[in-house]
Amino acid sequence: GQQLNQSPQSMFIQEGEDVSMNCTSSSIFNTWLWYKQEPGEGPVLLIALYKAGELTSNGRLTAQFGITRKDSFLNISASIPSDVGIYFCAGRLNDMRFGAGTRLTVKP
Amino acid sequence: KAGVTQTPRYLIKTRGQQVTLSCSPISGHRSVSWYQQTPGQGLQFLFEYFSETQRNKGNFPGRFSGRQFSNSRSEMNVSTLELGDSALYLCASSLGQGPPNQPQHFGDGTRLSIL
Numbered sequence: 001g002q003q004l005n006q007s008p009q010s011m012f013i014q015e016g017e018d019v020s021m022n023c024t025s026s027s028i029f030n031t032w033l034w035y036k037q038e039p040g041e042g043p044v045l046l047i048a049l050y051k052a053g054e055l056t057s058n059g060r061l062t063a064q065f066g067i068t069r070k071d072s073f074l075n076i077s078a079s080i081p082s083d084v085g086i087y088f089c090a091g092r093l094n095d096m097r098f099g100a101g102t103r104l105t106v107k108p
Numbered sequence: 109k110a111g112v113t114q115t116p117r118y119l120i121k122t123r124g125q126q127v128t129l130s131c132s133p134i135s136g137h138r139s140v141s142w143y144q145q146t147p148g149q150g151l152q153f154l155f156e157y158f159s160e161t162q163r164n165k166g167n168f169p170g171r172f173s174g175r176q177f178s179n180s181r182s183e184m185n186v187s188t189l190e191l192g193d194s195a196l197y198l199c200a201s202s203l204g205q206g207p208p209n210q211p212q213h214f215g216d217g218t219r220l221s222i223l
Contacts, residue, residue, distance in 0.1 A: 031211075033211055033212075035214070040216070041216050041217075042112070042114075042198050042200075042214035042215050042216045042217050043151075043198070043214045044214070045211050045212075045213060045214075048211040088151065090151075094164055095141075095153045095156065095164045095166065096141070096153055096212065097153070098150055098151035098152075099150075100150045101150065
């Protein structure tokens with residue numbers, strides 16, 4: 001199973017609200033990645049982080065690589081209906097480990 | 109640029125049969141990884157291939173095997189299928205060399221159902 005603790009498990013928010021989700025691990029990683037998966041499709045890469053402390057943005061998405069190398073967060077600002085999906089964190093050292101996902105529902 | 113292509117998209121098999129899934133990586137990518145995704149266990153790493161060699165292996169039984177060809181295309185095989193093998197099987201490719209830990213890009217998966 002997963003070795004990353006991702007929270008929250010699900011979120012129900014109103015369009016326009018900001019979203020925050022995070023992942024923690026007992027192991028260190030040298031890469032953190034955030035993916036989004038929609039029904040019937042594979043995960044799509046949103047943001048990749050390579051250095052402890054790194055803060056990277058991709059449009060309305062911002063993610064940070066924790067300085068302990070054991071955690072990462074993803075923020076989505078001003079959510080819109082098409083943000084709906086399951087967001088996965090992934091940490092990589094030798095192989096890749098995934099969180100259980102955060103299911104995001106956005107109400108118009 | 110074409111993405112990762114997995115075939116077939118859907119497959120129905122019965123217990124005891126075997127199955128072969130195919131993955132064509134993004135052009136220029138030499139690393140291919142396979143994952144199993146189920147509602148209960150989430151995304152679990154199966155194995156990674158780079159330059160036709162298995163580079164990493166997850167904690168799955170020997171019924172699960174894979175290979176990579178010289179053109180970087182990869183196949184995974186599951187023998188003696190069990191009901192619990194029903195899952196979405198995802199393939200992901202990356203450059204595999206150069207800056208460490210290049211991000212992986214996923215295909216849309218093969219949904220395998222075991223009856």
